[in-house]
Amino acid sequence: MPLDLPFSPESAMLADPFDAVGLRAPVIDRNGEFDDLVAMAAQMLDAPVALVAMDEGTQLRVLAERGLGPLTISATQPLLAGLGAATPMRLVLDTSAHAGLAHDTLVRAAPGVRFFLAIALVDADGQRVGVLAVADYRPRTSVRPNAQDTLQRLSRIAGGLVERRLLEHRTRIAEQIAHANFSGVIVLNGLGEVTFANPAAEAIFGQPLLVGTPAQLLFPDNLQTDPERTAGWLQDGAPGLASPEGSLDLRILTHSGDLRTLEAARCAWVSGGEPGMALILRDVTERRLMRDRQRVSPNDELTGLPRRTALLTMLDASLRERARPLGVALLGLDHFRAVNDTLGHSIGDAVLQLVACRLQFSLPPSARLARFGGDEFALVYAGIDQDLIQRHLRSVLSDLARPCEVDRNLVHIEASIGMAMCEPGDEDSGELIARADLAMQHAKRAGGRRLSRFEPNMRVEALDRRRLDLELRRACEQEEFELHYQPQIDLVTGEPTGAEALLRWRHPQRGLLTPDKFIEALAQSSVNAAVGRWILQRACKDAAGWPMICGRKLAVGVNLFPVQLDDDRLLAEVELALSASGLVPARLELELTETIALRDDGIAATALASLRARGIRVAYDDFGTGYASLSMLQRLPVDRVKIDRSFVRDVLANRGDAAIVRSILLIARNFDLRVIAEGVETTQQADMLRDLGCQEAQGFLYSRALAPADFARWLATYPQAAAHA
Numbered sequence: 001m002p003l004d005l006p007f008s009p010e011s012a013m014l015a016d017p018f019d020a021v022g023l024r025a026p027v028i029d030r031n032g033e034f035d036d037l038v039a040m041a042a043q044m045l046d047a048p049v050a051l052v053a054m055d056e057g058t059q060l061r062v063l064a065e066r067g068l069g070p071l072t073i074s075a076t077q078p079l080l081a082g083l084g085a086a087t088p089m090r091l092v093l094d095t096s097a098h099a100g101l102a103h104d105t106l107v108r109a110a111p112g113v114r115f116f117l118a119i120a121l122v123d124a125d126g127q128r129v130g131v132l133a134v135a136d137y138r139p140r141t142s143v144r145p146n147a148q149d150t151l152q153r154l155s156r157i158a159g160g161l162v163e164r165r166l167l168e169h170r171t172r173i174a175e176q177i178a179h180a181n182f183s184g185v186i187v188l189n190g191l192g193e194v195t196f197a198n199p200a201a202e203a204i205f206g207q208p209l210l211v212g213t214p215a216q217l218l219f220p221d222n223l224q225t226d227p228e229r230t231a232g233w234l235q236d237g238a239p240g241l242a243s244p245e246g247s248l249d250l251r252i253l254t255h256s257g258d259l260r261t262l263e264a265a266r267c268a269w270v271s272g273g274e275p276g277m278a279l280i281l282r283d284v285t286e287r288r289l290m291r292d293r294q295r296v297s298p299n300d301e302l303t304g305l306p307r308r309t310a311l312l313t314m315l316d317a318s319l320r321e322r323a324r325p326l327g328v329a330l331l332g333l334d335h336f337r338a339v340n341d342t343l344g345h346s347i348g349d350a351v352l353q354l355v356a357c358r359l360q361f362s363l364p365p366s367a368r369l370a371r372f373g374g375d376e377f378a379l380v381y382a383g384i385d386q387d388l389i390q391r392h393l394r395s396v397l398s399d400l401a402r403p404c405e406v407d408r409n410l411v412h413i414e415a416s417i418g419m420a421m422c423e424p425g426d427e428d429s430g431e432l433i434a435r436a437d438l439a440m441q442h443a444k445r446a447g448g449r450r451l452s453r454f455e456p457n458m459r460v461e462a463l464d465r466r467r468l469d470l471e472l473r474r475a476c477e478q479e480e481f482e483l484h485y486q487p488q489i490d491l492v493t494g495e496p497t498g499a500e501a502l503l504r505w506r507h508p509q510r511g512l513l514t515p516d517k518f519i520e521a522l523a524q525s526s527v528n529a530a531v532g533r534w535i536l537q538r539a540c541k542d543a544a545g546w547p548m549i550c551g552r553k554l555a556v557g558v559n560l561f562p563v564q565l566d567d568d569r570l571l572a573e574v575e576l577a578l579s580a581s582g583l584v585p586a587r588l589e590l591e592l593t594e595t596i597a598l599r600d601d602g603i604a605a606t607a608l609a610s611l612r613a614r615g616i617r618v619a620y621d622d623f624g625t626g627y628a629s630l631s632m633l634q635r636l637p638v639d640r641v642k643i644d645r646s647f648v649r650d651v652l653a654n655r656g657d658a659a660i661v662r663s664i665l666l667i668a669r670n671f672d673l674r675v676i677a678e679g680v681e682t683t684q685q686a687d688m689l690r691d692l693g694c695q696e697a698q699g700f701l702y703s704r705a706l707a708p709a710d711f712a713r714w715l716a717t718y719p720q721a722a723a724h725a
C-alpha cells in the first residue's frame, strides 16, 4: 500500500489484506494435511468436534474442522483465552462446572460443548501460532493419558505445519507489498467522489484523476455487465463496512478509448475524518478474455470428450433429479507415464485419443464419458443397475487390453477402474467421485488391470495409509530411522567381507520396527527420496569408519527404493555420499530388486551403467523370485546376484530348490557374476551352498542385522590387523 495514503485505524477493519489487493488468501490446507490431523485428533479422543486453527493477528482462522457446524471460534473466547506458551494445554472435563465459561459461544450453543481439550500450537521460538482443539457435547470424567500424549504429538506436527504455512503467508504478503505499486488505489468519500488516486490508478485510466470526480463517471453504468449491482456495490461500501465481501469486475473506458476490465476490491477507509471507501484495482482484461475463451469450449481439446467440470455439473444434475440407480466409474491408465517417458508425448497423446475412442465406442446410450484429467477418464451411468455397469466395465477392461499400434510402436494399454454407486442421502458429486477414486487406487495397488468396487473399508485403509504416511514424514523429520548391519561371510574362509545396511524405525510408541511394518508405505511416501538419500549417506559414513578385518576393508550394501532410480540425481547423490564419507566406490554395493529393474523404460539401465562405470558395485536382490531374471542379466549387467532366502530355506529338503540354486550358480558363472546366498540359518545350508560353488553367504547363522555399536563389537571378534594381507 503506498505510504502517502491517508491512514486511520478504521482501515484495519480489513479482515484480510489479500482481499484488499484483490487476491484471495492462500489455500491453506492444500494437501489435506490438516484434515488428516483433525480426523486423527477426533478419533483419538472419540470426540465429535475437532479443529485446527491458525492465529492471524487477533483472529483465529479455522484451517480444518469436523463437527463445528455453523459455530465460529475466536481467540478471545473464554475457552481459548490465555492459551499459549505459559498455558500450553487446556482440559475442561465439564464446562458446566465452571461459571466463567457459561457465556463462551461454544458452551452457550445448543447443544453446548461440555468437554473441551485444546493445545496451543507453537513455533520453534515457542510463540503461539494456532490451536488444536477437541470437544464433545457430553462431559467426561477423565481422558486416557495416551490419548493426551498422542494429541500432544499431533499438536507438534500441526504446529510445524502451521508455522510453515504462516511463513508462506507472510512471504506472500511481502510480495504483495512489493507489487502494490501495480495496484491502482482510488479513495472515495461518502458521496462517492474521488479524494485520492495513486499513480498506478492514473496509469490504468490513462489520465490524471481529479479530486471530486464522481465514481459513476469513472465506471459508467452503460459499460457494466450488471449496472445496478455495480452502482450498489460502489455506494453501500461507504460507512461501517466491516467485512469487505469479495471483488467485482468494473469496466472502464480509458483516455485513449480502450475498454478495460478491472478487478476491484473495496475496503472501508476514513479520509480526512470522514468515512469513505478505498478501491483497489487491477487490470484483468487479458485474463478475463482468456477465461471466456476457455469457457466457450467445455470439451477437452485432445480427445474431444467433455472435461471434468462438465461431467461434475452433469453428475450434480443427476443427483438433484434423483436419477437412480446412479453409478460412477473412474478409469486410470496403468504405467501411462512410462509410455510418455519412453515413446514420447505425441505417442502418449495418440494413446489417450485411442483410449477415448475405444471407450466411446462401447458406451451404453445412457452413460456419459469425460476426460477427467491426465490419464484418467470418468464414466457416469444413470438408470443402469450395478450388475450391468460392472459387466460393461469388464468389457471395457478387456477391450482396452487389446494391443494397439501407434506410429509403428506396439503399445499395451492397461487400466484400473474404480466404481461407486450413489447411496441414499448422497447429494454431492464430490463424494461419489471420491469413492470411485478410492476404489480405483485400490485396483491400482492390487496390481492394476482390474475393476474394483468401492467398499467402506477402503476409506479406513486410505486413512490408515495417510496416517502412516504422516507418521513417516515425522519420522524423517525427527530422525527416527536407524541403519543396522548384517554381516556377509566368505563361505570358504569364514571371514566377513561386508555388510548389508537394513533400515529400522525407532518408533516412539511401537518400539524398534523392522521394514515389513513400513517399507512399502515408505517407498510410496513423499519422503522416500529424502530417506533414500539419508540411507546412502549414513551407510557410507558408517562403512568408512569400519576397521580393517582380516586384512580387508568391508563393503556396504545399500537397498534402493524404486524412486531413487527414477531420478537422474542418483549418481550425483551417490558421489556426494562417497565424497562426504571418503568411502571408495568399490566398497559400496547398491542392491536393486526386480520391480526396480523390470521396468523397461531404459532409465534403470542408463543409471546403472554410469554407476558401474564409476566402480560402484550393483547387486541384484532376491534373485530367482521373478520371471525375467535371466533376461535381466543381459539387459542390466550387475556385479553379483543375491539368491533369495526362499530357495536357501529349502535347499536341503527340496530338490526343486536345490536345482534352482544350482542353476543360478551356473548362470552366474556364465555371466561372470559373484553370488551371495541370503537367509542362511544352519551350517548344513552353508556347507551345501559352498559345495555348490556359492562364494558368500548372509544370514542368522552368522548374525542378525546389528545396531552400529553391536556391529562394531561383532567385528572386534575378528583379527583386525592385516592377517594375511
Ligand code: C2E
Pocket: 486, 501, 502, 503, 514, 515, 516, 519, 535, 558, 559, 560, 561, 621, 622, 645, 678, 679, 680, 681, 698, 699, 700, 701, 705
Ligand atoms: P532384503 O533386502 O532381502 O533384506 C534381507 C532381509 O532378510 C532382512 O530383513 C534380514 O533381516 C532378513 N534376513 C537376513 N538373514 C536372515 C535369515 O537367516 N533368516 C531369515 N528368516 N531372515 C533373514 P529386514 O531387515 O526385515 O528387511 C526386509 C526388507 O526390507 C529387505 O529385504 C529390503 O527389501 C527392505 N529394506 C530393508 N532396509 C532397506 C533400506 O535401507 N532401503 C530399502 N530401499 N529397502 C530396505
Ligand code: CA
Pocket: 500, 559, 591, 621
Ligand atoms: Ca537387500
Ligand code: CA
Pocket: 621, 622, 642, 644, 645, 678
Ligand atoms: Ca534379499
